[in-house]
Amino acid sequence: MANSKKKFLSGGLGQLTIPVVAIVLLVIFNLIRDPSFFGVGILHNNDGNIVLSGNLITIINGASELAILAMGMTLVTAACGGQDISVGAAAAIAGSVFVKILKSSPQIGGGKVLLAFICACIVAMIFGSFNGTLVAIFKIQPMIATLILYTCGRSIAYWINGGATPTVNSPIITAIGSFIPGIPVPTPVLIVIAMAIVFKLLFKFTSLELFTQSVGINGSAARLNGINSTFIKLLTFIILGVCVAVAGSIGVSRLGLINHETLLLDVEMDTILAVAIGGNNLGGGKFKIGGSIIGAYVIQTLTITLYAMKVSSTDVKAYKAIVIILLVVIGSPVVKQKFGKFMSKFLENRSGKVMKGAA
Amino acid sequence: MKRFKALAMAGVLALSLVLTACGSNTGSGSTGNSGSSGNAGTAASSSGELIKVGVVNNPPSESGYREANVNDMEAVFSEANGYELKTFYSLKNDEQLQAAQGFITEGVDYLLISAAETTGWDEVLTKAQEAGIKVFLFDRMIDVDESLYEAAVVSDMAKEGDTAVQWLLDQKLDVYNVVHIQGAMGSDAQIGRTGALDAQFQSGAMNLVVQQTATWDEAEAKKIVESVINSNEDFNVIYAENDGMAKGAVAALDEAGITHGVNGKVIVMGFDCNSWALRELLAGNWNYDGQCSPFQAQIISDIIQGKRTIDSKIIINEEKGFDAATITQADIDTYGLGE
Incomplete structure (x- = not known):
């Protein structure tokens, strides 16, 4: 008993301790505040479909883009030891391309949506490889390299569609952004699950995970062992590009509208935080994508909780910052080490006392 | 040191982006020609027939509202309507001030301004007045004495x-x-x-x-x-x-x-x-x-051509609700x- 407790306190879940504890705390807090908070209802939406509703669904659905971006960001973080801060701007570009293709002719069919998505993917991958080239080949710090696209990305998105906020109306787009008729789970959630499975399979059947980690831990050692670290770094940025295209397309499909200035605004900060809350080392190296996904849900739960408490949305960011600082500090190696030492001392003393008492 | 410099530069870039994003983003707008920033217009012709109008505005990329506004200006103050239009678009007040100064030096007849910031315009407008250039404000007010401009056509x-x-x-x-x-x-x-x-x-x-x-x-x-x-x-x-x-x-x-x-x-x-x-x-x-309404150009044009008299210096642009x-x-x- 004491052993398992000790193991848990010193990080029994390993890397996942912090995100899991955080999400459990948030759930408990909400259940005390309002026992019906996580109630899931079943109702007919205005298209006549039977759908699930409630805060739980809102949270899981709303975090979709964030979760997808966090998956890609985890890889970039692990390989490069830095973060891509241009994901929001790149998503605006990808979303604009998506809309541009959809609007190229009045009819919107399944094939055209697929074509639009593929084009969005290609464009996002090109911008990803631009970032990747700066980081991997020119050895610029990731945050500085991606600052370029962060700064100009939304202007590029503006060039694609002009200043208008074009709208696309199509049952297919509605199905992608909200519900497929007959399936009560929001489609973005299904897309997150699909992406997670793709990553799982990718790690299972390729050495991407191992290579990424070794490049992140020690690039030169990895190179000496025959891993092309430049290529791996570039590859992680291209994979992130795919994630960006998926997230951007979901964002557009939700409302059937693109506003290049506000699509996934400030998402880069939340994405990096999701990776950090997920217990991943922001300096690169070992990583767990599952942690980042839970991190994304932690952030979204926090946001929705604050909205439910009617905290003004201008203040939400400040409250979020406080909670996140706490989480990141608690999760930092320094605190962990101190806490571990303290606990082992504490347990030692107690067992010592018990032994004395027995004698 | 180099890295610090890069960071500082990056900071400035990021700041300018934030400022850009602060422009009143009122949603959607129109498509059409949006690439004509900088000094457009028919600078070469020095024909005395045309009324020379200098427009200092925010760039059409700011918002859909602005794009419609810029297109409207370009449509109304066209050569066909008897105008020679010079335009300058920037989100930065100091650049706008310089451009206005430039228009005054060039000798336009009318200066139309939608300022990025409400302050800092006294000197330029006084110079315009001295040069006999009539100033109209559109879309946005400026903190200056009423005597410095002819009229302000704004949304309420x-x-x-x-x-x-x-x-x-x-x-x-x-x-x-x-x-x-x-x-x-x-x-x-x-x-x-x-x-x-x-x-x-x-x-x-x-x-x-x-x-x-x-x-x-x-x-x-x-x-x-x-x-x-x-x-x-x-x-x-x-x-x-x-x-x-x-x-x-x-x-x-x-x-x-x-x-x-x-x-x-x-x-x-x-x-x-x-x-x-x-x-x-x-x-x-x-x-x-x-x-x-982003459509102020026609009102200003009517005043310039004497088709409309002004009772008050501030003209509220007529706006509907549907x-x-x-x-x-x-x-x-x-x-x-x-x-």
Whole structure:
């Protein structure tokens, strides 16, 4: 008993301790505040479909883009030891391309949506490889390299569609952004699950995970062992590009509208935080994508909780910052080490006392 | 040291981006020629026939509103209408000041200004006056003495709010439970459109269910409405301060199976009159859309050509509110922004 407790306190879940504890705390807090908070209802939406509703669904659905971006960001973080801060701007570009293709002719069919998505993917991958080239080949710090696209990305998105906020109306787009008729789970959630499975399979059947980690831990050692670290770094940025295209397309499909200035605004900060809350080392190296996904849900739960408490949305960011600082500090190696030492001392003393008492 | 320099540069870049993003982003606009920034116009012709007009404006990329505004200026002050147009677009006040200075030196007849900031214009406008150049302000006011300009053609955001709230009161609902989604706090549009509604909350004529800012962000507006729906609070009016946010709110209603629009449970109100929003009105999905007119050029042109006399230096641009019950396709074609 004491052993398992000790193991848990010193990080029994390993890397996942912090995100899991955080999400459990948030759930408990909400259940005390309002026992019906996580109630899931079943109702007919205005298209006549039977759908699930409630805060739980809102949270899981709303975090979709964030979760997808966090998956890609985890890889970039692990390989490069830095973060891509241009994901929001790149998503605006990808979303604009998506809309541009959809609007190229009045009819919107399944094939055209697929074509639009593929084009969005290609464009996002090109911008990803631009970032990747700066980081991997020119050895610029990731945050500085991606600052370029962060700064100009939304202007590029503006060039694609002009200043208008074009709208696309199509049952297919509605199905992608909200519900497929007959399936009560929001489609973005299904897309997150699909992406997670793709990553799982990718790690299972390729050495991407191992290579990424070794490049992140020690690039030169990895190179000496025959891993092309430049290529791996570039590859992680291209994979992130795919994630960006998926997230951007979901964002557009939700409302059937693109506003290049506000699509996934400030998402880069939340994405990096999701990776950090997920217990991943922001300096690169070992990583767990599952942690980042839970991190994304932690952030979204926090946001929705604050909205439910009617905290003004201008203040939400400040409250979020406080909670996140706490989480990141608690999760930092320094605190962990101190806490571990303290606990082992504490347990030692107690067992010592018990032994004395027995004698 | 090099790295520090790079960081500093990056900081400046990021800051300028933030400033760019602060421009009143009022949603959608029109397509068309948008690439003509810098000094356009027919500088070569020195024909005395044409009236020389210098326009200092914000760039069309700022928002859909601005794009429609810029296109309108270029259409009205065309050579065909007897004007020689010089334009300068920037979001930065100091660049705008320099450009205005340049226009004065070049010797334009009229100077039209929509300033990035309300301060710092005294000196330039005084110089313009000394040079005998008549100044018009459009869209935005400047903090200077009235004697320094001929007229200011502006939108009255408070009036937009009043018109909308009056329309809402005219609906004679038994009870008003309002979800109020605000624009970026502190922007002219937000202050004006919020003011009228706040007065109703204070007088008790309407009940405030929730008042949140979505900073013009559609997705954020959807989240806010979702959270209201999930907490099972009763509401029958959504007052969104622009069209995009109204669309986000409606998406949340649709997913929750709550009817809206004409004959629906919830009244939906938006602002800006994007064409697509007016089409929602025509289809009966929304109830009301308030206009924020970007069309000031014709009024100024009429004053220049003596077709219109000015009683007061501040001319409030006539703005409409559209009701789903009375809107027609012709209204959409005339007043809708964008495609």
